[in-house]
Amino acid sequence: MDKTQYKNVFVFVEQRDGVIQSVALELLGKARTLADVLGEKVVAVFLGSKISDSCNALIEYGADEVILVDNPNLKDYITEQYTQAVSQVILNFKPSIMLFGATTIGRDLGPRLAARLGTGLTADCTKLEISEDTKELMMTRPAFGGNLMATIMCTNHRPQMSTVRPGVMQKMPQDKSRKGVVTPFAPKFDTSKFIVKLIKTVKEDKGLVDIADAKVLVSGGRGVGCREGFDKLRALADVLGAEVSSSRAMVDAGVMPHERQVGQTGKTVRPDLYFALGISGAIQHLAGMEESEFIVAVNKDKFAPIFKVADLGIVGDVNKVVPLLTERLKKKL
Amino acid sequence: MKILVCIKQVPDTTEIKIDPVTKTLVREGVPSIMNPDDKGGLEVALQLKDQVGAEVTVITMGPPQADLILREAFAMGADRAILLTDRKFAGADTLATSNALAGAARTMDWDLIITGRQAIDGDTAQVGPEMAEHLNIPQITYVAGLEYDGKKFTVKKETEEGYQLLEFEGKCLLTVLASAYKPRYMSVGGIVDAYSRDVEIWTAEKIDLAEEKLGLKGSPTKVIKSFTKGLKQAGEVYEVDTEEAVGIIISKLKEKYII
Amino acid sequence: MDFNLNKTQQLFRQMIREFADKEVKPLAAEIDEQERFPEETVRKMAKLGLFGIPVPKEYGGAGGDNIMYSIAVEELSRCCATTGVVVSAHTSLCVAPILEHGTEEQKMKYVPKLASGEWIGAFGLTEPNAGTDSSAQQTTAVLEGDEWVLNGNKIFITNAGHADIYVIIAMTDKSLGNKGISAFIVEATTPGFSVGKKELKLGIRGSSTAELIFTNCRIPKENLLGKVGGGFPVAMKTLDGGRIGIASQALGIAQGAMDETVKYTKERKQFGKAIAAFQNTQFQMADLQTKVEASRLLVRSAAFKKDQHVPYSADAAMAKLFAAETAMEVTTKAVQFHGGYGYTREYPVERMMRDAKITEIYEGTSEVQRMVIAGKLFGK
Numbered sequence: 001m002d003k004t005q006y007k008n009v010f011v012f013v014e015q016r017d018g019v020i021q022s023v024a025l026e027l028l029g030k031a032r033t034l035a036d037v038l039g040e041k042v043v044a045v046f047l048g049s050k051i052s053d054s055c056n057a058l059i060e061y062g063a064d065e066v067i068l069v070d071n072p073n074l075k076d077y078i079t080e081q082y083t084q085a086v087s088q089v090i091l092n093f094k095p096s097i098m099l100f101g102a103t104t105i106g107r108d109l110g111p112r113l114a115a116r117l118g119t120g121l122t123a124d125c126t127k128l129e130i131s132e133d134t135k136e137l138m139m140t141r142p143a144f145g146g147n148l149m150a151t152i153m154c155t156n157h158r159p160q161m162s163t164v165r166p167g168v169m170q171k172m173p174q175d176k177s178r179k180g181v182v183t184p185f186a187p188k189f190d191t192s193k194f195i196v197k198l199i200k201t202v203k204e205d206k207g208l209v210d211i212a213d214a215k216v217l218v219s220g221g222r223g224v225g226c227r228e229g230f231d232k233l234r235a236l237a238d239v240l241g242a243e244v245s246s247s248r249a250m251v252d253a254g255v256m257p258h259e260r261q262v263g264q265t266g267k268t269v270r271p272d273l274y275f276a277l278g279i280s281g282a283i284q285h286l287a288g289m290e291e292s293e294f295i296v297a298v299n300k301d302k303f304a305p306i307f308k309v310a311d312l313g314i315v316g317d318v319n320k321v322v323p324l325l326t327e328r329l330k331k332k333l
Numbered sequence: 334m335k336i337l338v339c340i341k342q343v344p345d346t347t348e349i350k351i352d353p354v355t356k357t358l359v360r361e362g363v364p365s366i367m368n369p370d371d372k373g374g375l376e377v378a379l380q381l382k383d384q385v386g387a388e389v390t391v392i393t394m395g396p397p398q399a400d401l402i403l404r405e406a407f408a409m410g411a412d413r414a415i416l417l418t419d420r421k422f423a424g425a426d427t428l429a430t431s432n433a434l435a436g437a438a439r440t441m442d443w444d445l446i447i448t449g450r451q452a453i454d455g456d457t458a459q460v461g462p463e464m465a466e467h468l469n470i471p472q473i474t475y476v477a478g479l480e481y482d483g484k485k486f487t488v489k490k491e492t493e494e495g496y497q498l499l500e501f502e503g504k505c506l507l508t509v510l511a512s513a514y515k516p517r518y519m520s521v522g523g524i525v526d527a528y529s530r531d532v533e534i535w536t537a538e539k540i541d542l543a544e545e546k547l548g549l550k551g552s553p554t555k556v557i558k559s560f561t562k563g564l565k566q567a568g569e570v571y572e573v574d575t576e577e578a579v580g581i582i583i584s585k586l587k588e589k590y591i592i
Numbered sequence: 593m594d595f596n597l598n599k600t601q602q603l604f605r606q607m608i609r610e611f612a613d614k615e616v617k618p619l620a621a622e623i624d625e626q627e628r629f630p631e632e633t634v635r636k637m638a639k640l641g642l643f644g645i646p647v648p649k650e651y652g653g654a655g656g657d658n659i660m661y662s663i664a665v666e667e668l669s670r671c672c673a674t675t676g677v678v679v680s681a682h683t684s685l686c687v688a689p690i691l692e693h694g695t696e697e698q699k700m701k702y703v704p705k706l707a708s709g710e711w712i713g714a715f716g717l718t719e720p721n722a723g724t725d726s727s728a729q730q731t732t733a734v735l736e737g738d739e740w741v742l743n744g745n746k747i748f749i750t751n752a753g754h755a756d757i758y759v760i761i762a763m764t765d766k767s768l769g770n771k772g773i774s775a776f777i778v779e780a781t782t783p784g785f786s787v788g789k790k791e792l793k794l795g796i797r798g799s800s801t802a803e804l805i806f807t808n809c810r811i812p813k814e815n816l817l818g819k820v821g822g823g824f825p826v827a828m829k830t831l832d833g834g835r836i837g838i839a840s841q842a843l844g845i846a847q848g849a850m851d852e853t854v855k856y857t858k859e860r861k862q863f864g865k866a867i868a869a870f871q872n873t874q875f876q877m878a879d880l881q882t883k884v885e886a887s888r889l890l891v892r893s894a895a896f897k898k899d900q901h902v903p904y905s906a907d908a909a910m911a912k913l914f915a916a917e918t919a920m921e922v923t924t925k926a927v928q929f930h931g932g933y934g935y936t937r938e939y940p941v942e943r944m945m946r947d948a949k950i951t952e953i954y955e956g957t958s959e960v961q962r963m964v965i966a967g968k969l970f971g972k
Contacts, residue, residue: 016494078499079462079472104492108474111427111459115466120428120553123457138557144454147349149561195471197500199487204495221568224393258512273586295568296582301861302572312585313570314578325579332583404603519607521641521654528599 003096009035010067010095012086013058014047014105016077022213023101023166025061030128030169031099032062036138037130040096041065045089047082050077059180062172067093073189076201077105080193083112088187092119095159097137099128102163110163120154121161126168126268138204140266142264147283164198166267168291211260216242216273219262219289222249223278223299223318230255230295232319235278236326244271247248247279263288278318281306298322315326334387336378337441339434339448339464340371340406342399346453349378357561367402370449373511377479378447380411380514385481388412388550390441394422394433408519419536424494424549427455431463432551436542437535438468446506465506472506473499477513597659604660605667611640612671620672621733624943629754630798631953633675637707643682644963647691652704658833662840666891667855669844670851673947674798676844680837681750682706684954686713689759694819702757702777714755714836716746716804717827724960727826732804733762735740738813741777742806745788748954751801753787756780760804761827764820773823774812777815786808795946827961834955835908836898839891840953842915846884849919849944851927853877856930856939873929880922887915906968913961914949923948 009031020282024044031042044063046055048070055066057292065089067089073081085108090098100106102124114121127140130155137160140151154160211217220230230244235242246256248263260295264284274292279285281297281304289295297310298318307313314321344363352359360589367375374379391406393399394417403414415437422433438446453456458474464473477496478489490497491510519527537547545551571581597605614637637643645661647653661683669676683946689708690698705711722728731744742762749758758778765772778785786802818826854877857868866875890911897904923945927934934941952958 044384062438079474083392083466104475104490107458108472111431111457111462112466112472114428114459115431115463116384118428118553120426123427123455123459123460128375143456144344144349145345147346148559148561150556152554153557154554193471195501195503196473196505199498199499199500201492202495294586296585298578302570307570308567310570311568312582313568314582315572316575316578320575321578321582324575325582328579401603404599405606408603408607518611518640519603520639521604521607521645521656522649522897524600524607525655527603529767 001156001158003158006094006096008041008093008095009097010043010045010090010093010099010197011063012098012100012106014101014103015048015051015054017049018048018051018054018192020057020212021101021103021166022171023106023164024058025171026166026169027059027099027101027170028062028165030164031097032172033130033135034097034130034213035064038096038135041046043067043093043095045086045098047071047074047085050099053084055182057174059178060174060176062178064180066180067283068182068184069187071186073191073194076198077109078194078196078198079108080111080196082109083116083191084189085187086111087116089185090159091229092185098159098161100161100163104167110161112263117159118158119157119161122154123150125162127287128162128164128169137162142249142287159195165268169244184202189306198237210267211243211245211262212267212269214243214269216219216240216275217245217271217289217292218242218275218277219245219247219249219279220256220277220318221247221279221285223280224250225319227255229278229319232322236275236322236329240273240324241328242273242275245303246284247285270308276306276310277322279306279328280304281309314322334381334445335443336381336383336387336445336447337438337443338371338375338378338389338391338406338411339446339460340375340391340393341368341449341452342366342393342402343368343452343454347565349560365401366400367405368449368452368454368507369511370451370453372449372516373514374447374449374507375406375409375411376514376516377476377507378445379511379517380480381445381479382410385483390415390443392417392434392437394418394425394430400532403532405519407527407530407582408523409517410523413532413533414530415535415537421537421544421547424552425547426552426554427457427459428463428553428560429546429548429551431460431467431538432542432546433540434460435464435467436540436546438464439541440539444504446470446493446504448506448508450508450510461506462509468506470504470506471501472508473501474508476507476509479507534574599657599661601663603658604656604936605663607640608642608664608667610666611636616668616670616675620674621937621940621943622710623672623674625666625937626712627792627797629800630672630678631754634678634709634754637675637679641708642679643712644687644703644707645683647687647703647707651691651699651706651707658836658898659892662836662891662895665837665840666844666847666888668851669841670848671750672798673794673841673845673944674796676841677750677796677799678712680834680841681715684756684757684834684837685715685750685830686757686759688833689715689775689817689826692829693775693822693826694777695814697814697816698777702845702869706757711751711756712751712754713757713759714749714751716749716758716760717831718748719745720747724957727773727824729761729763731762732759732766733764733774733776735764735813736810739810740813740816742778742784742809742811743775743929744806746804748791748801749804750799750801750954752804753790753800758785758804759830760806760866761823762822768821770824773827774820775817775823775826776811776856777817778809778811782811786860793950794949795950796944797946810955831955832905832908833898835912835961836891836894836904838951838955839894839908839911839915842912842948843887843891843949844921845944845951846887846915846919849923849941849948850877850881850884852939852941852944853926853929867929876925880918880925883914883918884922887911887918890914891959906965909956909961909964912956913958914950914964916948917956
């Protein structure tokens with residue numbers, strides 16, 4: 001393989017019902033820094049049906065070029081339709097790097113493409129860098145339930161592909177003055193392979209907001225104990241305009257729903273303020289929250305590992321600290 | 334109906350700890366288990382067996398000790414078990430693994446392939462879709478429900494926002510979520526018989542694949558280093574009474590302009 | 593000599609541990625509190641074949657051995673002693689005597705449904721005036737034509753009211769003493785059979801313990817189990833096997849209390865350190881663990897001998913004696929290690945201590961076990 005033919009950092013732009021997903025903008029932000037190191041372009045690969053109006057946003061968030069594949073076959077994400085389109089984009093434009101969000105779509109499409117193109121794919125990366133010597137992509141990801149980090153490279157195949165967890169990378173501030181080009185692309189579809197049919201898409205109001213979007217999180221663990229304990233957390237969250245999240249222990253115990261779990265098997269969050277209340281700080285939990293801007297931990301055990309990542313630690317009983325803090329904040333705010 | 338279920342033996346990652354001194358992974362005493370999502374996949378296959386009398390074959394790639402999860406699969410109700418084991422498979426990344434499994438699948442008869450969504454040691458979720466591509470069959474990932482009317486399958490696929498209902502006829506590969514399927518326990522009678530049944534041992538020669546696609550040679554990705562995470566610097570920790578603690582929290586948050 | 597479980601037994605232990613932790617443990621406090629028979633767990637266990645572990649496949653069982661059966665009772669009792677004794681009484685006291693002493697017709701008629709758990713079994717020997725002296729039977733069975741007519745009362749019968757099949761010991765000829773005792777199979781639906789008062793107990797409160805009342809209860813002649821006058825050896829052999837079950841139950845309770853105490857003493861801090869870090873804790877716990885492991889070896893050895901069809905009566909008695917007294921000691925100390933919390937129902941050791949006591953009493957008190965062991969030692 002002649003690697004020199006492959007250039008530029010491509011981002012698969014995930015949209016749902018025409019709405020560009022936050023993870024795509026985060027990837028554009030990361031792609032921007034990678035491309036700047038390489039002296040290459042950031043290219044957004046944008047697939048869907050009747051989506052051309054949204055191309056500008058991609059440029060404003062860091063893309064130099066948008067490859068627009070606008071086709072009724074691509075209205076909803078279905079594996080084969082999208083694989084056919086994206087693989088033709090890759091074969092035609094020859095990117096050096098291709099990034100996907102580690103969502104149910106990116107994690108379905110990425111490996112299918114990797115196998116079709118015979119290249120490598122590194123899943124759920126938390127860090128992407130360019131190696132100083134060979135200018136190749138170094139992809140770092142957690143393994144063994146977050147206990148170990150591994151840095152992976154794909155040196156003999158192109159593109160170098162990776163999925164990245166939502167919430168890990170940071171989007172650029174929107175820059176309305178940025179300019180870029182939109183390149184329409186029309187793939188050829190082999191409809192005989194469209195075997196799986198989408199019957200319907202159902203949005204379930206699981207009664208929740210995405211904790212990954214919250215600016216302030218009030219998170220509880222084993223030390224909170226029970227549902228009544230979480231009511232106290234909710235009161236604190238209400239005062240702060242925050243969301244309530246939880247460690248795995250409380251999800252396993254059935255006290256909190258999985259959607260509100262922070263950590264390796266839950267969500268990665270990076271709020272401005274994270275309260276870790278009665279959370280001991282198992283490595284799986286730390287993996288999901290240690291990037292938070294400011295961490296306040298309250299725990300009875302002064303040796304709890306959570307204190308090693310907390311910006312402010314209080315050794316004490318959450319069931320006493322939380323109600324008093326709530327009361328004081330109510331007065332002040 | 335013939336169903337091929339791909340399963341993997343993994344260390345129980347919830348039991349893994351970091352040695353506080355050497356900062357390395359302590360694997361000693363960590364039990365090896367059948368990967369939870371794969372067990373969910375086996376349960377889907379066994380439910381189809383209960384419903385329409387499917388023949389369920391389990392296959393795993395791994396060291397000889399992986400025999401244990403195949404015995405477990407027998408005791409849960411699987412009909413046939415294959416262990417792909419050969420030094421030539423060693424060092425495989427997801428692509429090489431999917432090639433080996435697809436190479437084995439090509440030598441067999443099946444109507445449906447089921448795997449778990451992902452394995453808890455790697456969490457990549459790649460082997461299933463890659464295998465489907467090699468075999469040129471469609472895939473549905475994140476399966477949380479399945480209905481079969483004798484001809485057509487209707488599948489519930491979980492998404493971030495809810496779910497999708499998808500339909501297909503003919504061959505397909507499904508990757509299953511453990512959370513949607515509570516696997517059955519091994520039956521006592523199944524356990525008693527498990528070790529008197531035959532686990533087929535397949536080496537690289539037995540499968541339909543060129544050798545350069547196997548193991549380390551067939552792996553485009555390479556781990557160049559692995560390390561345990563460095564933790565960020567610890568902040569101040571106060572051991573004071575509740576009143577004072579609340580005061581400290583509020584003043585710190587003010588100082589940082591968070592409130 | 594091999595002290596390791598074989599692969600089948602290991603696989604079985606893996607399954608039953610997971611089953612006990614996930615299905616049995618969450619209900620343990622509730623069924624104790626409500627004194628409720630764990631019907632839902634019984635259905636789940638039946639589906640897995642746990643009511644026919646050491647029963648040959650030709651009689652609908654799983655074809656396992658007594659070591660597996662012992663592991664099952666141990667692991668269930670580790671989480672919930674009530675659930676353990678449901679399986680133990682059914683298997684050792686009802687299925688086993690029918691398998692060992694029944695005719696081919698009786699075995700074909702009763703064992704498959706018992707092994708599948710469709711029917712639950714129980715055993716009636718104890719009477720108000722025939723406890724440790726079980727030869728003083730007052731329940732009578734008289735042959736009238738093609739039927740045996742039973743009259744009398746049995747008390748403290750485990751699984752009573754929930755069982756479908758009862759193995760009943762009764763006097764057929766009082767003048768012959770022990771040799772006038774016979775065994776019978778009684779179906780719960782037989783007219784003249786009824787279940788009386790349910791006992792309110794200190795421990796194993798979810799287990800049903802009640803009186804059986806026979807009032808001109810007529811059963812077919814062919815329901816005689818073994819020979820006329822052969823009931824006393826049937827009862828004694830049945831209890832030998834039962835003791836492996838109860839010893840396993842005691843072992844499980846002790847292990848459960850050890851596990852809870854290890855966890856608690858590592859979490860609980862006093863004077864600035866975990867109480868597990870104090871040498872007093874460590875030394876006492878080391879002694880207790882040694883006794884638990886010794887119990888386990890005695891239990892496994894008795895089960896192994898039963899599987900090998902060599903005499904195991906004294907072995908079973910020693911296993912039960914030692915495991916029961918160990919369970920009592922371990923659970924009492926477990927409560928002590930837990931301090932005030934241990935005395936409350938917030939922690940399971942309180943229940944375990946109450947549950948442990950019965951293992952020193954039923955299926956032969958500790959004193960009876962000493963009699964059996966001494967009998968072997970000195971010759972009868």
